[in-house]
Amino acid sequence: MPVELVETKLQGALPVHLVARDGLEAAGLAPSTIAWAKANGFSGEAGRTLAVPGESGALAGALFGIGDGEGALALGALSKALPQGDWQFASIPAEPELAAIALALGGYVFTRYGKKPGKALRFDVPAGVDAARVRRIADGVFLARDLVNTPTSDMGPDDLEKAVRTLAAAHKAEVSVIKGDDLLTRNFPMIHAVGRASVGAPRLIDMIWGQEDAPKVTLVGKGVCFDTGGLDIKPSSGMLLMKKDMGGAANVLGLASMIMAAGLNVRLRVLIPAVENSIAGNAFRPGDVLTSRKGITIEIGNTDAEGRLVLGDALALADDEEPQLLVDMATLTGAARVALGPDLPPFYTGDEALASELAAASLAIEDPLWRMPLWRPYDAKLASKIADINNVTTDGFAGSITAALFLKRFVEKTASWAHFDIFAWNPADRPHGPAGGEAQGIRALEWIISRRFG
Numbered sequence: 009m010p011v012e013l014v015e016t017k018l019q020g021a022l023p024v025h026l027v028a029r030d031g032l033e034a035a036g037l038a039p040s041t042i043a044w045a046k047a048n049g050f051s052g053e054a055g056r057t058l059a060v061p062g063e064s065g066a067l068a069g070a071l072f073g074i075g076d077g078e079g080a081l082a083l084g085a086l087s088k089a090l091p092q093g094d095w096q097f098a099s100i101p102a103e104p105e106l107a108a109i110a111l112a113l114g115g116y117v118f119t120r121y122g123k124k125p126g127k128a129l130r131f132d133v134p135a136g137v138d139a140a141r142v143r144r145i146a147d148g149v150f151l152a153r154d155l156v157n158t159p160t161s162d163m164g165p166d167d168l169e170k171a172v173r174t175l176a177a178a179h180k181a182e183v184s185v186i187k188g189d190d191l192l193t194r195n196f197p198m199i200h201a202v203g204r205a206s207v208g209a210p211r212l213i214d215m216i217w218g219q220e221d222a223p224k225v226t227l228v229g230k231g232v233c234f235d236t237g238g239l240d241i242k243p244s245s246g247m248l249l250m251k252k253d254m255g256g257a258a259n260v261l262g263l264a265s266m267i268m269a270a271g272l273n274v275r276l277r278v279l280i281p282a283v284e285n286s287i288a289g290n291a292f293r294p295g296d297v298l299t300s301r302k303g304i305t306i307e308i309g310n311t312d313a314e315g316r317l318v319l320g321d322a323l324a325l326a327d328d329e330e331p332q333l334l335v336d337m338a339t340l341t342g343a344a345r346v347a348l349g350p351d352l353p354p355f356y357t358g359d360e361a362l363a364s365e366l367a368a369a370s371l372a373i374e375d376p377l378w379r380m381p382l383w384r385p386y387d388a389k390l391a392s393k394i395a396d397i398n399n400v401t402t403d404g405f406a407g408s409i410t411a412a413l414f415l416k417r418f419v420e421k422t423a424s425w426a427h428f429d430i431f432a433w434n435p436a437d438r439p440h441g442p443a444g445g446e447a448q449g450i451r452a453l454e455w456i457i458s459r460r461f462g
Contacts, residue, residue, distance in 0.1 A: 012128075013139050013143065023095075023098035024072055025070070026072055036098075036099070037071075041060055052073040054073050056072070057086065058071045070095075072086060081106065082440075088127075093130070094129075104134035108142045113440040114439055116441060118445075144266050148447070149451070151262045155168075165282040169185060179268035181217035181268065182216045183214065186214075187209050196212055199211075201298050202232075205288035205289075206286040210318075213278075213282055215277070216276070216277050217276045222273050223331075223333075224330075224331035225267070225332065226279065227278045228335070228336040230319055230339060233253070233254045234251060238314060249433060252433050255337075256315075256339055258447075259337045260450075263453055264278050272461050274457070293308065302324040306396065316340065327421050332424060337450075338428070343407025347380075350433065355378070356381075369455040377428075377449055389403065389406070389410050390413065390414060432447075
């Protein structure tokens, strides 16, 4: 972990003073430090770090502006701003565990292709913080980020399967894979149809961990390793970030890592339909009709709405077991970004208790989420004249909602189901994470699952 969180007291650790906007006098600082801050124009503005020299000129500490209360994750900026060495908070932050998580997440660097690691920082964990839990959460987030950041040349369906097997081996989980034409034999026709044009065979990856009699928690992640759009081909600009179209799979694997590392009392199942939506002579076509695993026939209005197809087959399998909690995560629609932007993923559920828990968790640990409605009247927009449904609407309205309604048709038995339409990407650097792949919603879900089944 780039920022090492230390539970034993670090001798000689330098203090970081958290200063509210215009709060120098109230921060308990020495008069010389206040004078230094004023001389450098520091008044506690959010996100600014100011090194403080001692009498000998050597570094004596740092000031960090928390503005008007920007949230604990803003403290992640310290991981990049502080000079290398040992540090501690001068006083316990308002949310000490979240502050520790911010420090850990803020130190992330993706180094696979030669980028140098960040500075070596050690930080005293604030009193009362469970450092092991902070590390589990950071490890899960880093796994999701690493998988999304890896280009498809090294993260195709074969590579995604290897990543699952590596995670499974670390936690003694079991993995089975249905691949290629066996998908047809085993009745996963939509996963096969979407991925059959790629040189990397489509597959359904199935990971199981935990005691058989424990409460069942099932996670389904969209694993489209690259999306050309299929025969409804995307423009080149639309393909630039399509390595992240397996962000749903990356996120559920990050969440699975947190759950297994914590040893929660659950029977965890992770289902990942791993495909590449490519173009070849055997690619599925606009106007084709596919029969899903559930028996629902689907007219293909657009081959670029492929994620909901592979998820449909996987959700139908998951629903058969009626788990206590079923979650799917997917980089599913641009409509979600238009509605809520890149930082605020919508979620959909008919379980009011779960919706309340997600809202509370989102606020408690600064993992933004926003509930959107499963608005039944929009179901009619998915009508087809020749099949049970179409995979897209004709008017283009409410795209994220209609995609969720499409998926809902494949979940009939499970009472507690939630769909997350995530972006899995930071368009720009943020205090707790650089531009690039991002985990969204999984810290909130870990918060809920650990309380339900811990």
